Amino acid sequence: MNHGEHLDRQIRLQSSAADALSLRGETTVPYRFTVLMFAVVVVLVFAVLAAAGAGYLARRDDATYPAAISRAAAAFAATLTVAAALIAAATAITGW
Numbered sequence: 001m002n003h004g005e006h007l008d009r010q011i012r013l014q015s016s017a018a019d020a021l022s023l024r025g026e027t028t029v030p031y032r033f034t035v036l037m038f039a040v041v042v043v044l045v046f047a048v049l050a051a052a053g054a055g056y057l058a059r060r061d062d063a064t065y066p067a068a069i070s071r072a073a074a075a076f077a078a079t080l081t082v083a084a085a086l087i088a089a090a091t092a093i094t095g096w
Helices: 003-021 031-060 065-094
Strands: none
Touching: 031 065
16 A cells, blocks of 8 residues: 555544544434423523512512412513513514
């Protein structure tokens, strides 16, 4: 094997190893699943923040702890309901 053939073989081995290690071919996680998981996390964080704010404001309004927790739970549920409706409308419009 001469130097040119050896160099060509080495380049082919390196590129096949790089292809095996990279995500240039198929992705390991589908794009839609990644977007869906990101949206779920964002909506849950937003709902928890809304619930925490509602609970805090209820306590500042001199509500009892059970009443404040009830208001926080209602705010959490309402936030999830609105987010689900918006996501359903967006997917219906875009056909995704």
